[in-house]
Each structure stands twice: as C-alpha cells, then as structure tokens.
Amino acid sequence: MPVPSTQPTAERKLLRDTVQDKIRDAIMDGTLEPGERLNDDDLIAWLGVSRTPIREALAELARAGLIEMAPNRYTRVAAPTKDELLDAYQTLGVIYGGVVRLAVPRLTEAQRKRVVKMLDDVIARTGSGKQDEVAREGASIYATWVDACGNPSLEQLCRSTTDGLAFKLRVPELAELIPADVVLPELEKLKAAVVAKDPIAAELAMEAIHLLPSRA
16 A cells, blocks of 8 residues: 555544543543533643644544444533442453453562552542542552553553543442442452452452452
8 A cells, every 4th residue: 555655644543542531531530520611722722732632532432432422513521420329330340350350360469569558558448438538549450450461452451441431430329329338348359359360259359349240
C-alpha cells in the first residue's frame, strides 16, 4: 500500500489521548463531579486545544462509561447509581479473576510485596468502614494486577474497561450492597494465595470478593 508522506492522523491521535487523560484524571479525582455537564467552550479554554480532539476524547470516555452523551442535548460526567453497582462489580470479578490467575505466578518478589501491602491496606480500610475510599481508588487498585498478567490482549481489555466499571462503584449504598463481613474473609484468602503463589486459590478468592457464584 502507498505510504503517506505526512502523519497528521498520528499527531491528532496523540493530542486526543493527552486530552482524554486529562479529562479522565479530572473525573477520577473528583474535580469533575458525577452529573456535571461538560461544555465544549469551557473545555477548550481549560485544555487549550481545538474542538476536534476534545470531541474525540469525549467519545472515547463515553465508550469507557465515564461520560454520558446525548446528541444536541448534553454531554456530562456519568452519575453512578446503585442499580448499576452489582453488575459492574461482578463484571470486574469476571475480568480480574482471570487477571490474578495469570499474574500470581509471574509476580516478582518486589511486586508480590507491593500487592500484599495493597491488600493489607484494602483489608484495613474495609474493616474500618471506609469502603468509599477503596472504591474511589478502585481503578488504581485493580491496575496493580494488570502489568504482571503477561497477556497483552487482557491488559488492553482491562485498560479500556476498568475505569468505567470501577467508577460505577462510587455510590453511597456501596457498604450495604457489598457487605464488609462478606468481603473481608475473601480478601484474606486472596492475600494468602498471593503469598503462597497459588493462582487457582487467588482466582477463586477474587471471584468470591466480587460476589460471583461459587463453583460446584
């Protein structure tokens, strides 16, 4: 095939990705709040770029579940509801059960120590009723596993879906719908499986943490 002499598409894609990262970070850290409307002119003023990369970035964020768009009506930050929580939570369990099964045998000792430390922190905060804090950091917590799984296709799936799914956990009813007394014993099992380098036990624990039906 003919090779183009210029690369405008690649440059625009790079700019779009930069814009997407900035808007994504503002949503995930709460600068842009759930339900907040996003105006093109305000985004242009904030980001210092033209309308095209902004619209491209918003379309990608909509596909990820962080933005809601209705043509000629609104573009706004998604607003998670309790009705969406269990579906999103179980979907994360399906995905990350496989991720931990692949990751646990591949963890270096340094990575294993970081994962255990992360799990200790999640256990402590869940046990003290701070599930909302854990949910707010959910995307970065899940990302701890991804780099070690060694499967590029699965890594890509995680990177394209985790933000939107984890964002749906940010509802006031989280502790009611995902009780700490159910999750805590499974978190301990997951930590023990990581220490023991047992991928099957880790997968089962991750699935149980996410309230998936137990295997017969």
